[in-house]
Amino acid sequence: MREYQQAVSTLLKVVRNGQSLASSFSQEVTPLAKQITYGVLREYYLLDYLSSSVLDRPLPSKHLDLKLLLFCGIYSIRTLKRPQHASVDAVVDSTKALRKPWSKSLVNAVLRNYIRRRNDLDDISGESIEIQTNHPEWLTTRISRAWPDDAGQIFRANNEQPPMVLRINELKTTRENYLTLLADDKVDARAGSLVTSSVVLESPCPVDRLPGFEDGWVSIQDEASQLAAYLLKTCAEENVLDACAAPGGKACHLLEMYPDIKLVANDKDQVRLKAINENLIRLGLSCEVTCMDLVDIRNRKFDKILIDAPCSATGIIRRHPDIKLLRKNSDIDKLCAMQSRLILAAWQLLDHGGELLYSTCSVLPEENEDIVSSFILSRDDVEVLPINVDAGIKLQIGHQLLPTSAAHDGFYYAHLRKLPLMRPGE
Template identity: 40%
Template sequence: MNPGDTRAFAAQLLVPVLNGKGSLSSLDADLASSVIKERDRGFVKALCFGVCRTHPRLEALANQLLREPLKARDTDIQALLLIGLYQILHMRVPPHAAVSETAGAARAFGKGWATKVINGCLRRFQRESVALQGKVDRDAPVALWHPAWMLLEFRDAWPDNWRAICEANNEPGPMTLRVNRRRVTREDYLQRLTTAGLAASPCAVAEDGIQLESPCDVTQLPGFAEGDISVQDESAQLCADLLAPVLTDSNDKRVLDACSAPGGKTAHLLERFDARLTALDVDATRLKRVATTLQRLHLDATLHAADASAASADDSWWDGEPFDVILLDAPCSGTGVIRRHPDIKLARRHSDIAELAALQGRLLASLWAKLAPGGTLLYATCSVLPVENATQIERFLARTPDAVADTPSDLSWGRPAGQGQQLLPAATGHDGFFYARLRKQA
């Protein structure tokens, strides 16, 4: 397989993302089932993630280079042009290869005419790079690699931090691990990593977290297959810390993880506490990932595929006994984890935010009815937008007389946000996350 085919395959994967009709969520599976050789898969993945991460700027440059916009049916050629620009700007690919191999990849789509278009655009960019970049960077969304609507939301919500949020979003997140304390201590596992030649350090705020100095394949992690360790961002691990006060005083608490896939928080709760846990998710396919995760970690939970929202709640999975603890890791904009899912910049629309906030409100109302008096509900999102976080909780408390905010006021991480706690993405640390702990009055 010639190098051009890897670029054509990357362009093929990017087409639905550029058209706003897909994401990179199945990228690893797509690569595994493809004819792309294993040694080339990292290159394809880097192209796809890189184009999405830098898309606003690449798109602006492409618009300057093209004499006229490409037709909708030629999104594959647009993808190749963006791939070529990304290689020249951000990869160590020899410039001549970035140009010739990317242009030649157009033939894989039966569009030989496009080889001249791509070749001409990329060669012109090489000649006029400084001037073209200076021109497009006058526009803040282009210079900061974010859609204009998203940039405005960040500026309104975080006037002192919006630029830092963008900069953190534009850097790939560090690889963070979570030790399974049923099997190993963090100190012991750090020593095992040192022995394996993997540099790492304890996370600053998550008790079970370890941050690797450099990412690696999970097969290189000692004890991964045996369940000693999992990959999970530090922010996501704080869920178990916040629920520790209400789960350590009893071994028989009924716990519901209402939006559980892919299962990281489900597993962490079971690693930390002896509880009767039910894991729920609306997507039966994604729920299988929860089962796989629990099997690797030698943990057990009751799994149900069902919609927990009030609009279409199917309560056939529920036996009617209230839960002592409910975790609602609500569907959200994902604006706190863009660095790990850069396709969010293309897949998410401004109109989605109101729809997501409405869904979050329905989930809160529906699940509150299943919470026992005196019980605790932990609301979480990987968003940095107040309408999904502090404002959402403020509105829920206003319409729910028996709900009381119970988020600790002495947390060593994040910042107070209404009745909850907000973490903003940190360039070399945790993702962006929001938590609010609520108690149901007896």
């Protein structure tokens, strides 16, 4: 019963208050409550359809808690395949904690009605696109327009539980050694295929089960995100800026791969910046950490710049399914305007001959190739460097990885060089 109660209280923070899922879990949340919460958000549109189909009339908005409780019950029975009658009893019992004991018989009747009709209700072929894809209509439209051949695969991957992926800190251990340690601890894992620093766990496990986690041997980071440090190859003593660095995944990876660079990890968000410092300490790394709006950084020049821009995060929906409910169509234009400003600001901090890697965890071309193309069109000092990756889609400008079942997240990368200054007579 506690599980359903916890799931509903977390879901209320997301659905009613618009709070992010990551900040909504309480300390005491159980693994099952977490699994139900993630699952309900992944299947939100379908669960809405299923529960409305078995309710006699819609629940008034003041009973959002009951509606979410029904979603949790149907999700447990349908997707988690938990024993039907025990699930109904546990969900019905949770109505006490919602202080709505009168709703006991309603919840009981609705769930039993669902169990009776579940086979018929499973045919959703004639239903709306939102119900079929479990994505809001605006996002379904944008993704289908951008990737007509891949949209189905993107929706499927977005609705699945993603793999848990580790990044090996090659300053402390090797992937081979670490796989042996995991095998000794009976944690099933394999080497990742996209980068040489990644290990993919067969099923997620708490970080305290990972050998050496507290001592900085590994971090949690998807393979697509780990690519950044491979693409922005840097040399000892180079001045490198990670312009939007928090919580520090890519900055720390850069330091692990190129320990002799002079890295500045910058972010404008003081709270998120704390996570960079914590990661640096755990991993035994150090660099200059600054808290500035990128557009306000002046009088500094860098050889290499990574700009992992704020974006719609539509490539990592499976890790943050609250995005489906919290992100709005109107956010995209605002994000694009910010991305254009950031790439220009970063370019002004780049030395001639220096390189900039632009990345997002978005699958929308509006935030990716379109931003970089219009930036290039507005200048005459940009060379586009090739990106060779054995996965994803090579674009005219940049490279797009799409979220893939049991594999990497969705990410976009473009690698640019600022042309060296011509000397007179050259």
